[in-house]
Amino acid sequence: MDIVHINAEFFLELFLHSxxxxxxxxxxxxxxxxxxxxxxxxxxxxIIILLPFTLVMDVEVGLVFMVALYCASRMGAGIPAILxxxxxxxxxxxxxxxxxxxxxxxxxxQALAISFTxxxxxxxxxxxxxxxxxxxxxxxxFHMHSxxxxxxxxxxISLIATIAAKDTLKGLIAGFFGLMIGSIGADxxxxxxxxxxDFLELYDGIPLIPALVGLFAISEAFLVIEGESILxxxxxxxxxxxxxxxxxxxxxxTFRKWWHVTWTSLIGLVIGVTPxxxxxxxxxxxxxxxxxxxxxxxxxxxxxxxxLIAPEAANNxxxxxxxxxxxxxxxxxxxxxxxxxxxxxxxxxxxxxRLFMEQPELGYGIFMAMFTxxxxxxxxxxxxxxxxxxxxxxxxxxxxxxxxxxxxxGSFVPRExxxxxxxxxxxxxxxxxxxxxxxxxxxxxxGVILGPLMERYMLVALQKAxxxxxxxxxxxxxxxxxxxxxxxxxxxxxxxxxxxRRESVFAEGEG
Amino acid sequence: MASTQNSGEKRQIGGELIIPVLALIFxxxxxxxxxxxxxxxxxxxxxxxxxxxxxxLAFIAYAAREVLMGRASLGMSGLLAPYHILPxxxxxxxxxxxxxxxxxxxxxxxxTFVFMFASMLLLGDxxxxxxxxxxxxxxxxxxLGVFVILFEKxxxxxxxxxxxxxxx
Numbered sequence: 219m220d221i222v223h224i225n226a227e228f229f230l231e232l233f234l235h236s237x238x239x240x241x242x243x244x245x246x247x248x249x250x251x252x253x254x255x256x257x258x259x260x261x262x263x264x265i266i267i268l269l270p271f272t273l274v275m276d277v278e279v280g281l282v283f284m285v286a287l288y289c290a291s292r293m294g295a296g297i298p299a300i301l302x303x304x305x306x307x308x309x310x311x312x313x314x315x316x317x318x319x320x321x322x323x324x325x326x327x328q329a330l331a332i333s334f335t336x337x338x339x340x341x342x343x344x345x346x347x348x349x350x351x352x353x354x355x356x357x358x359x360f361h362m363h364s365x366x367x368x369x370x371x372x373x374x375i376s377l378i379a380t381i382a383a384k385d386t387l388k389g390l391i392a393g394f395f396g397l398m399i400g401s402i403g404a405d406x407x408x409x410x411x412x413x414x415x416d417f418l419e420l421y422d423g424i425p426l427i428p429a430l431v432g433l434f435a436i437s438e439a440f441l442v443i444e445g446e447s448i449l450x451x452x453x454x455x456x457x458x459x460x461x462x463x464x465x466x467x468x469x470x471x472t473f474r475k476w477w478h479v480t481w482t483s484l485i486g487l488v489i490g491v492t493p494x495x496x497x498x499x500x501x502x503x504x505x506x507x508x509x510x511x512x513x514x515x516x517x518x519x520x521x522x523x524x525x526l527i528a529p530e531a532a533n534n535x536x537x538x539x540x541x542x543x544x545x546x547x548x549x550x551x552x553x554x555x556x557x558x559x560x561x562x563x564x565x566x567x568x569x570x571x572r573l574f575m576e577q578p579e580l581g582y583g584i585f586m587a588m589f590t591x592x593x594x595x596x597x598x599x600x601x602x603x604x605x606x607x608x609x610x611x612x613x614x615x616x617x618x619x620x621x622x623x624x625x626x627x628g629s630f631v632p633r634e635x636x637x638x639x640x641x642x643x644x645x646x647x648x649x650x651x652x653x654x655x656x657x658x659x660x661x662x663x664x665g666v667i668l669g670p671l672m673e674r675y676m677l678v679a680l681q682k683a684x685x686x687x688x689x690x691x692x693x694x695x696x697x698x699x700x701x702x703x704x705x706x707x708x709x710x711x712x713x714x715x716x717x718x719r720r721e722s723v724f725a726e727g728e729g
Numbered sequence: 730m731a732s733t734q735n736s737g738e739k740r741q742i743g744g745e746l747i748i749p750v751l752a753l754i755f756x757x758x759x760x761x762x763x764x765x766x767x768x769x770x771x772x773x774x775x776x777x778x779x780x781x782x783x784x785x786l787a788f789i790a791y792a793a794r795e796v797l798m799g800r801a802s803l804g805m806s807g808l809l810a811p812y813h814i815l816p817x818x819x820x821x822x823x824x825x826x827x828x829x830x831x832x833x834x835x836x837x838x839x840x841t842f843v844f845m846f847a848s849m850l851l852l853g854d855x856x857x858x859x860x861x862x863x864x865x866x867x868x869x870x871x872x873l874g875v876f877v878i879l880f881e882k883x884x885x886x887x888x889x890x891x892x893x894x895x896x897x
Contacts, residue, residue: 267880387784387791388745388788390784391749391752391781391784391788392748394780395748395751395752395755397773397777398752398755398759398773398778398781399755402759405763405766405767405770406769407767407770408766410766410767411762412763412766412773412774413758413762413763414762440818440821443817443818444811444814613853614852615849615852615853615856616849616860616861616864618821618848618852619848619849620864620868622825622844623828623844623868626825626828626829627841627872627876627884630884631876631882634882634883636829636885639829643826643829646825647822648748648751651748651808655745656745669777673772676772677769677772680772685768
């Protein structure tokens with residue numbers, strides 16, 4: 219690719235120019251945070267609603283608006299996920315696994331600070347990497363075929379096994395039940411309806427938002443009425459008397475885990491580059507890998523900062539990744555990227571290599587706008603974490619009806635079917651029973667989200683090889699990924715075994 | 730296997746059987762819908778369904794052994810306790826179902842208000858009715874403003890939505 223004037227001075231100029239667009243970026247950040255936090259809304263459908271405005275804007279302003287909204291919505295989805303166990307989007311589904319338990323300990327402010335800092339650092343880092351290695355990263359998508367994607371999905375699904383480690387049989391039942399529920403809908407080849415109970419609304423499969431809000435939020439609303447507040451008395455005191463110290467601690471803790479942020483956000487970047495993959499897969503894979511290689515895996519799920527950093531850094535790493543195939547190859551990797559493509563085509567802007575040759579200021583400028591958005595997000599949102607965390611002090615008398623009303627409305631929004639509200643309620647009851655009887659709702663949800671994706675990729679891979687399962691081991695990259703998967707599952711067991719042996723030797727020595 | 734009961738009491742395993750039984754019934758139903766379908770439609774049913782059936786049967790066998798050995802009973806206290814909250818919880822669930830059933834007749838905004846107000850009164854034992862009323866009005870007004878007027882989502886229409894339509 220012949221790129222002219224690409225040097226440090228060029229990037230500095232672009233950075234200063236994107237800073238001058240603060241008047242677009244800051245309102246877009248706040249709008250993005252709001253739509254990200256509302257279940258059912260997303261950057262994609264907000265941009266569609268505001269498409270007429272985007273089309274009449276100057277092309278650069280329009281793109282900066284969309285990029286800022288997109289990045290902020292990713293961060294926004296994490297706020298209700300942490301504070302009240304409502305993930306705004308599927309990308310934030312792994313966030314409450316450790317974020318919400320932190321809130322219950324009265325560490326809401328710290329959890330939000332960790333989430334914002336990890337999101338910002340993950341976003342900044344992956345944007346810089348995307349800027350300097352775009353042509354190489356763009357090729358990743360070409361090597362990720364259906365067989366490779368099956369293994370990537372298995373990385374996420376293997377989180378079920380990790381969760382099941384606490385109670386094997388129950389964990390596996392929950393996970394496989396989720397996978398079965400995720401199989402509802404017409405099959406991908408002959409459109410045969412499967413397990414739809416004659417509901418036409420289920421032919422496209424289980425809609426994600428009702429499943430997400432039902433399993434997490436509605437079940438939570440039915441549970442928390444056992445107490446006056448979602449926080450214990452001690453946690454309430456912690457929150458009320460807490461100073462800015464918790465925010466600073468959260469920021470410091472995340473910076474100290476810089477290596478953790480780096481590699482989990484890189485998982486997000488690589489998954490983001492792959493068309494069809496998304497933030498939900500990235501977040502689950504990052505969480506699973508983070509736990510597998512952690513020195514303290516037993517703390518995951520109890521409010522462990524590492525368990526919050528991993529999904530937040532990863533799902534913000536996806537944002538830069540999604541834009542790479544769009545800009546470098548002209549292939550949109552997701553819904554938001556597809557809408558951006560429409561706007562660019564309407565404005566007569568070429569995507570693909572010509573963009574970087576003919577309008578490098580615009581091509582690189584989009585990534586620089588993303589970089590600036592993350593910087594401005596850190597400055598504007600981080601100070602708000604102290605006040606946002608106060609939401610958890612609201613009595614459950616008011617909180618539970620608000621959660622139910624808000625999430626049922628959110629489950630109606632994407633498809634505008636009353637059926638989806640009933641479905642969210644049904645998932646709420648299922649989630650309630652699961653929680654009260656010791657089954658992990660996250661295991662069910664992982665199955666519901668990743669099951670249909672894995673089935674689709676597996677069918678394509680098998681069809682290419684006339685139904686032979688050898689297709690799943692047919693390329694060097696697939697085999698490397700299989701090796702990494704096995705390693706990531708066995709390594710923690712090996713480390714645990716060695717640790718136990720060392721402890722027993724030490725105990726014998728003491729004796 | 731973790732117990733949901735205190736270690737001193739007999740484990741009440743009845744509630745823990747609900748999810749496996751639901752999973753088993755659904756899997757058998759799912760298999761029945763794909764039995765005559767092409768292999769591509771059956772892939773999940775047999776790959777995942779067969780494993781799930783084995784897991785469920787293993788859990789049922791485990792539960793039966795625990796009950797027969799007197800270490801557990803088929804009670805449901807794990808699911809239903811604490812009992813003093815139960816009427817309130819069931820009432821709240823019934824109000825939620827009512828919210829969904831009545832919405833097509835009363836319209837989105839009015840039903841949202843009634844649900845919020847009634848739920849807050851129920852959960853707060855009738856305390857602070859004015860606060861509940863104001864909170865319910867505020868929530869219904871925000872929902873109307875954001876979802877119906879601003880984003881034009883097609884929620885069921887009632888008196889308030891028609892009134893807004895006439896006025897705008």
